[in-house]
Amino acid sequence: MDQFDRALLNHLQLDASLTNAELGEKVHLSASQISRRRARLEAGGTITGYRAEVDAAKLGFEIDVFIRVALTAHSDDTAEEFGKFLRGFSQVRSAYALAGEADYLLHIKTRSLPALSDFVNRQLLPHPNVREVRSDIVLERVKENAPLAL
Numbered sequence: 001m002d003q004f005d006r007a008l009l010n011h012l013q014l015d016a017s018l019t020n021a022e023l024g025e026k027v028h029l030s031a032s033q034i035s036r037r038r039a040r041l042e043a044g045g046t047i048t049g050y051r052a053e054v055d056a057a058k059l060g061f062e063i064d065v066f067i068r069v070a071l072t073a074h075s076d077d078t079a080e081e082f083g084k085f086l087r088g089f090s091q092v093r094s095a096y097a098l099a100g101e102a103d104y105l106l107h108i109k110t111r112s113l114p115a116l117s118d119f120v121n122r123q124l125l126p127h128p129n130v131r132e133v134r135s136d137i138v139l140e141r142v143k144e145n146a147p148l149a150l
Helices: 003-014 020-027 031-043 076-087 113-124
Strands: 063-071 092-097 104-110 130-137
Touching (some): 003 031, 020 031, 063 113, 076 092, 076 104, 104 113
Antiparallel strands (some): 063 104, 063 130, 092 104
């Protein structure tokens, strides 16, 4: 990966809708060179996809919550089963297995506190492998989705 690839990735992180011609102007390469580099970065797995970022609050998802989950037992089977369980909920935006006090960190987007309560009390807590749940409600987003410093 050279300076042109890094510049290309920097610009794509900021705006993935840029055309190859627009990227070429910014990176000082031709559109065809950008196209080849972009295809190589995609094929090699450095670029893993493209998506539109939407304003969740404008769609009614006004509450962000981080939930730390501690499990009752630890095994490969438990981890696999709990991961499958979490993937079944659209309100779970991200889930991370952790080393430390909690076993998982979940990022939840929900429409209301009653909806959050329903998820925690009727879905998460009754799960047979869940020992403890601790929730932190986001008051303000200070910084999110910052591009990688390349």
